[in-house]
Amino acid sequence: EVQLVESGGGLVKPGGSLRLSCAASGFIFSTYSMNWVRQAPGKGLEWVSSISSRTGYVYYADSVKGRFTISRDNAKNSLYLQMNTLRAEDTAVYYCASDSDILTGTFDYWGQGILVTVSS
Amino acid sequence: QSALTQPPSASGSPGQSVTISCTGTSSDVGGYNYVSWYQQHPGKAPKLMIYEVSKRPSGVPDRFSGSKSGNTASLTVSGLQAEDEADYYCSSYAGSNIVFGTGTKVTVL
Numbered sequence: 001e002v003q004l005v006e007s008g009g010g011l012v013k014p015g016g017s018l019r020l021s022c023a024a025s026g027f028i029f030s031t032y033s034m035n036w037v038r039q040a041p042g043k044g045l046e047w048v049s050s051i052s053s054r055t056g057y058v059y060y061a062d063s064v065k066g067r068f069t070i071s072r073d074n075a076k077n078s079l080y081l082q083m084n085t086l087r088a089e090d091t092a093v094y095y096c097a098s099d100s101d102i103l104t105g106t107f108d109y110w111g112q113g114i115l116v117t118v119s120s
Numbered sequence: 121q122s123a124l125t126q127p128p129s130a131s132g133s134p135g136q137s138v139t140i141s142c143t144g145t146s147s148d149v150g151g152y153n154y155v156s157w158y159q160q161h162p163g164k165a166p167k168l169m170i171y172e173v174s175k176r177p178s179g180v181p182d183r184f185s186g187s188k189s190g191n192t193a194s195l196t197v198s199g200l201q202a203e204d205e206a207d208y209y210c211s212s213y214a215g216s217n218i219v220f221g222t223g224t225k226v227t228v229l
Contacts, residue, residue, distance in 0.1 A: 044220060044221070047218035
């Protein structure tokens with residue numbers, strides 16, 4: 001059974017940092033592109049970032065470029081999102097999601113999501 | 121990176137059909153065949169229902185179908201059932217990023 005489990009969320013002050021993790025199991029993690037998608041409270045889905053399966057190509061939404069860094073460790077079946085200089089508008093549930101190829105938007109498996117709250 | 125435009129709401133009685141539109145531009149929906157549709161129930165993660173415009177993942181009922189014409193993609197749910205009541209989002213490849221739609225709440229009357 002495919003499982004994606006996010007961790008590392010919580011409450012952080014504006015300007016602070018947080019690192020999200022996503023532990024994957026049940027599929028060959030190293031062959032899938034991985035993504036972060038977020039959803040602000042009561043709002044729609046927003047794509048945040050993508051990373052290719054092996055070459056490490058990365059892509060970011062303009063809203064997080066220069067502040068967030070996506071990375072992965074295929075040996076540990078894990079995906080990460082380092083979030084710096086956090087703003088109130090980054091408050092959201094963050095989902096990790098798999099994609100058979102980079103940037104197709106075919107997010108076939110999703111984690112349960114983790115809440116990040118940016119507030120003083 | 122502007123969001124794709126969807127109607128805020130749609131509704132139908134059990135057994136009827138409902139169609140949701142997703143309008144973008146030639147830089148996203150109209151330019152590529154990488155349009156996906158997601159179903160999201162309250163408090164749950166989204167679920168992939170359609171990918172590459174009209175393909176259905178294994179396990180998704182054939183009541184769900186997708187199409188595209190120009191810069192507008194559509195999701196049709198035929199034979200509406202109570203469990204189809206949810207929020208639906210489209211997404212599209214848009215060059216070096218992915219853009220989601222604004223979302224449509226489907227109500228089964």
